[in-house]
Amino acid sequence: xxxxxxxxxxxxxxxxxxxxxxxxxxxxxxxxxxxxxxxxxxxxxxxxxxxxxxxxxxxxxxxxxxxxxxxxxxxxxxxxxxxxxxxxxxxxxxxxxxxxxxxxxxxxxxxxxxxxxxxxxxxxxxxxxxxxxxxxx
Numbered sequence: 306x307x308x309x310x311x312x313x314x315x316x317x318x319x320x321x322x323x324x325x326x327x328x329x330x331x332x333x334x335x336x337x338x339x340x341x342x343x344x345x346x347x348x349x350x351x352x353x354x355x356x357x358x359x360x361x362x363x364x365x366x367x368x369x370x371x372x373x374x375x376x377x378x379x380x381x382x383x384x385x386x387x388x389x390x391x392x393x394x395x396x397x398x399x400x401x402x403x404x405x406x407x408x409x410x411x412x413x414x415x416x417x418x419x420x421x422x423x424x425x426x427x428x429x430x431x432x433x434x435x436x437x438x439x440x441x442x
Contacts, residue, residue, distance in 0.1 A: 307363045307399075308423065310430050314355040316403050324401055326359060334433040337411060356406040358419060358430065362392060363399035371402050372422040378415025389421075 312335075314328025335353065362369070374386040392400040404419070411417075411434055419430040 306365055306369075306423070306426065307361075308421075308426075308428050309361040310428075311359045311361075312430070312432060313357055313359070316357045316359050318401075318403075324359065328355070332433070333431055334435060336435050336437045337414070338437050353409045353411060353434075354407060356409050358404040358406060360389075360402040360404070360421060360430075361399055362402065362423060365392060365394040365400070367394045367424075368392065369394070369424045370422075373404060374420050376418040376420060378413060378417060383417065 311326055312330045312333050313326045315326070317325040317327075319325055335356075337353070360371070362371070369392045371389040371392065372386055373389055375383040377383045387404075389402050389404060392402070414434050414436045417432045417434060419432065421428045421430065
């Protein structure tokens with residue numbers, strides 16, 4: 306089995322079967338505005354408005370279930386484990402699984418990890434969220 310992923314702002318399934326990605330994040334790294342809360346002097350990051358993950362799976366030898374969970378930088382689970390569906394094993398064919406993460410809340414900067422379970426195999430997709438210049442509230 307082969308596994309590839311892309312993190313971007315939008316994914317479109319075209320009528321001809323192709324997939325169009327827009328706003329691809331190089332090196333899976335996102336720059337987010339930092340907000341300094343004047344009352345508590347604490348740092349917060351707003352939710353990510355548009356964020357999508359495309360997982361391309363190929364060379365399957367059997368029907369395969371796909372699940373995902375997201376881990377915060379401290380390793381704790383961010384949300385719940387999500388079933389993403391079942392792919393069928395078809396010779397010389399790849400499958401795309403699209404995960405819409407729009408509105409993804411980001412309480413702190415750091416490396417978030419999307420853990421994908423594809424049958425017995427586990428893959429990790431790191432998303433490095435870094436801070437830009439602060440904005441004062």
